[in-house]
Amino acid sequence: MMNSGLARLQGRCKKTPLVGDAEVPEIHPWFHRVIPQIAESDLSIIGLFLTLDRQLHNYRAAAEETGEITAWEDASQAARVATQNAERAANFATIIYSGCHKTLDALEQALRPVLGS
Numbered sequence: 366m367m368n369s370g371l372a373r374l375q376g377r378c379k380k381t382p383l384v385g386d387a388e389v390p391e392i393h394p395w396f397h398r399v400i401p402q403i404a405e406s407d408l409s410i411i412g413l414f415l416t417l418d419r420q421l422h423n424y425r426a427a428a429e430e431t432g433e434i435t436a437w438e439d440a441s442q443a444a445r446v447a448t449q450n451a452e453r454a455a456n457f458a459t460i461i462y463s464g465c466h467k468t469l470d471a472l473e474q475a476l477r478p479v480l481g482s
Contacts, residue, residue: 390421391418391421391425392414392417392418392421396414400414
């Protein structure tokens, strides 16, 4: 169910796919010193850089959240597999335990004449 929601989210983000293990780009800190000089030429460029900076920040946050959801899904799947394995092991132990009792009962029957009971 979570995978289908994630696929829909990724489908809507075709122009900006989620980064996976790559690092989300950001405006280099040295550029902030240049911004006042650009502002003297054209203030709209500053607005565009601020918009880009905010969008990259939001993108980074969304990518991190997606990574957390994926990690949660992986852990959830691992927990389901571990539970299934534990149930199988418990069922197998119950079968073996029952076999031990049958063998003990058979030994008791076989030893009765020998022990004279």
